[in-house]
Amino acid sequence: DAGVTQSPTHLIKTRGQQVTLRCSPISGHKSVSWYQQVLGQGPQFIFQYYEKEERGRGNFPDRFSARQFPNYSSELNVNALLLGDSALYLCASSPRDRVTEAFFGQGTRLTVV
Amino acid sequence: QLLEQSPQFLSIQEGENLTVYCNSSSVFSSLQWYRQEPGEGPVLLIALYKAGELTSNGRLTAQFGITRKDSFLNISASIPSDVGIYFCAGYQTQGGSEKLVFGKGTKLTVNP
Numbered sequence: 663d664a665g666v667t668q669s670p671t672h673l674i675k676t677r678g679q680q681v682t683l684r685c686s687p688i689s690g691h692k693s694v695s696w697y698q699q700v701l702g703q704g705p706q707f708i709f710q711y712y713e714k715e716e717r718g719r720g721n722f723p724d725r726f727s728a729r730q731f732p733n734y735s736s737e738l739n740v741n742a743l744l745l746g747d748s749a750l751y752l753c754a755s756s757p758r759d760r761v762t763e764a765f766f767g768q769g770t771r772l773t774v775v
Numbered sequence: 776q777l778l779e780q781s782p783q784f785l786s787i788q789e790g791e792n793l794t795v796y797c798n799s800s801s802v803f804s805s806l807q808w809y810r811q812e813p814g815e816g817p818v819l820l821i822a823l824y825k826a827g828e829l830t831s832n833g834r835l836t837a838q839f840g841i842t843r844k845d846s847f848l849n850i851s852a853s854i855p856s857d858v859g860i861y862f863c864a865g866y867q868t869q870g871g872s873e874k875l876v877f878g879k880g881t882k883l884t885v886n887p
Contacts, residue, residue, distance in 0.1 A: 666816070695875065704778075704862050704877030706816065718873040752816050754875075762805040762824075764875060765819040766816030
């Protein structure tokens with residue numbers, strides 16, 4: 663079975679621009695969550711979605727938004743990019759009956775210049 | 776940081792055993808241990824759900840504290856491929872909101 667897939671793998675954007683990151687969960691997984699990981703730190707929770715509904719939100723500004731589609735894939739949008747948004751963005755999916763167990767993709771490396 | 780991990784860095788000889796600790800002032804409904812290698816996402820190693828639960832996965836053993844605020848991960852007979860950053864992550868549900876909180880990680884080096 664394919665694991666969690668994220669696209670693109672790398673991205674360079676300019677300050678003030680907008681970016682959309684995409685995630686396809688493991689087949690059969692209905693929960694998707696997003697994390698930001700800056701160098702030297704653990705992943706920081708941004709959003710969790712289950713069955714297209716937001717189930718959790720971390721301490722991130724409103725410039726960050728996400729959604730989940732009927733096929734359980736998800737997008738993370740970040741508007742008005744700042745230099746500090748440069749990070750590895752990780753997507754994870756979880757099986758319904760083990761929603762606390764996260765299976766991560768390889769991430770999208772976002773660089774804001 | 777909600778979850779404190781220690782030590783931050785660990786350098787051991789191949790074949791040695793090691794233990795990583797995770798502590799918090801908050802209660803978690805479950806706790807997981809992950810390992811991350813450069814350029815990869817974290818990989819789930821062990822998930823703990825019950826207070827006091829002791830679980831093994833091969834050479835890895837982890838326990839969830841009685842108070843649900845702490846945990847340890849033990850790796851026996853280390854091998855070079857154990858290198859990476861080990862994270863503990865606690866799952867919280869508050870007011871209908873769910874989130875997974877990660878520690879800062881423990882970077883492990885295994886010398887042959």
